Amino acid sequence: MEMSARQPRPPEPKPDGLAANCDGLPSRNGDPAEITVSLSHPGKRVSPIEGSNLYRLRDRKFLLEDKRRLCAWALGAAMLGILLMIGHAELCPAVYQPGSIYAISINGLISFSTGCLLILIIAFHYKDIRLFIIDHNQVDWRIAMTTNRVLGISLELLVCAVHPVASYLGPDVGVQVPVLKWNSSVTPICLCQSHRETWLEIELLLSGLMFLRLYLVHRAILLHSKVLLSASYRSIGSLNNINFTFRFVLKVLMNKYPARTLLVFIMLFWLSAAWMLRLCERQAEVETGDMGTALWLIAITFLTVGYGDVSPCTSCGKVVCLFTGVMGVACTAMLVAVVTKKLALNKGEKHVHFFMMDIQISKEIRNAAANVLRECWLLHRTTQAKNNNGEHRHHQRCLLEAIRVFRHLRLKQRKLRDYTSEMVDLSKMQMIMCDLSANWNNSYRELEQRIISMEQKLDELGQSFQSTSQLLSQALHRRRLDHR
Structure with a gap:
């Protein structure tokens, strides 16, 4: 149509x-x-211009919907490839042998999902280029192909194309490997029988790099977020020159759901890092090759505890633990900030708390003042008695202590009221500035109206002067005629 x-x-x-x-x-x-x-x-x-704008808006809406759909499919294909890789690494050679039909089939499925992912990525960027052309009212698509865009697309395709192929591209492909009985409970990595460690290192590297496909999560969150879908957000953001990037969406999520966002990220990071550590360590047949031990090591490294009961043995495992420690420091700082923000009192709570503290301190000041008066009376009575010097000194010490407590409470009340007045002064200052700006606007409008009314009156005076001069000239002309 x-x-x-x-x-x-x-x-x-x-x-x-x-x-x-x-x-x-x-x-x-x-x-x-x-x-x-x-x-x-x-x-x-x-007009033709309005008709073209309608076409552009319609095409832009359809392209945004296509981008969201393609991004969701690409993320699904990436997650499918990662899950197949994890399942293949866990099942081989515990369930089936490397080089068997099952291993080749799963490897083929991983490669097929990778191919589908690359096609979806290319289609996504094709829609993105078309959207760029519509937004900038350009005709030639080559204008949109800048150097940064080409490098970004190439890097993205390279990251998405990485998947373990050494298991069926290495030497002795298809050779059945006898079932090995290990002393430990860990399972060796699935790799066709080979006497070279290069293929094993390549398999580990490619399997770990497949987790880089998870960068598609931030794109899916951005395209499916309510911030980007809301027309009100987009309108107000465009007026304030705000770019709707993943950083802005992440800030919104951290402000709305800080604890939930951090908890989900930490749990997913722990599971991913623990499995990668297990993948790196199980080739050495050590204790950290077990999933439970690897998860324990990741947890104590992430929390910067480091009991020292377990430690990584391979270079790959040490790199994973190092990265986990760095991420743990950053996430712990963010967690402390979130907890501090949650425990902080808001403005109303602070007002109630300081008000009740002021009342309590006032009561304590009255009691301290009463103690000072009582000690003064007791000291005066012992002074009049002139019998017991020890009791006299005791009441003197009690009087000095009561005076010290009274001064301390007065100072505490003064500090509390100064802090409360600072809080109130800020709000009052804001209200005063708002009132001043409103008064200035009103006075400016009144001045404009007065100036306009003065201009109108001057125009009326000028017209009246002209009419008066015309009447005088007519009168003088008639008088001359009468004299003649």
Whole structure:
């Protein structure tokens, strides 16, 4: 169906061989007729520029929907490839032997999912380029192919193309490996029988690099977030020159759901890092090759505890633990900030808390003042008695202590009221500034109105002067005629 912004025209006379359908549109030999639909209100003329803008908005909406759909499919294909890789690494050679039909089939599925992922990535960037052309009103697609865009697409395709192929590209492919009985409970990595450690290192590297496909998660979150889908967000953001990137969406999520976001990220990171550590360590047949021990090592490294009961043995495992420690320091700082923000009192709570503290300190000050008076009276009574010097000194010490407590409470109340007044002064200052700005605006408007009224009065005075001069000239002219 072809849509147009032009007004529908009455059907023109049709030549021979053309038949009019029920809508008055021409069709030839039963072929579908070209339908013209008006995008504007009937009776309203639409300029060609407005019609092209309508087309652009419609195409932009469809392209955004296609981008969201392609991003979701690409993320699904990436997750499928990662899950197949993990399942293949766990099942081989515990369930089936390397080089068997099952191993080759799963490797083929991993390669097939990788190919689908690359096609979806290319389609996504094709839609992105078309969206760029529509937004910038360009015609040639080569204008959108900047150096940064080409490098980004190439790097993305390279990252998505990485998957373990050494298991069926290495030497002795298809050779059945006898079942090995290990002393430990860990399972060796699935790799066709080879006497070279190069293939094993390549298998480990490619399997770990497959987790780089998870960068598609941030793109999916950005395209499916309510921030980007909301027209109000986009309008206000465009007025304030805000770019809706993943950083902005992450800040919004951390402000709305800080604990939930951090918890999900930490749990997913622990599981991924523990499995990668197990993949690196199980080739050496050590204790950290077990999933439980690897998860324990990742947890104590992430939390920067480091009991020292277990430690990585391979270079790959040490790199994973080092990266885990760095991420643990950053996440721990963010967690402390979130907990501090949650435990902090808001403005209303602070007001109530300080008000009750002020009342309590006032009561304590009254009690301290009463103690000072009581000790003064007791000291005066012992001074009048002049019998017991020990009791006299005791009441002197009690009087000095009561005076010290009274001064301390007065100082504490003064500090509390100063802090409370600072909080109130900030809000008052803001209100005063708002009132001043409102008064200035009102006075400016009044001044403008007065200036306009003065201009009108000056115009009226000028007109009255002109009319007066005309009347005087007419009167003088008549008087001259009368004298003659």
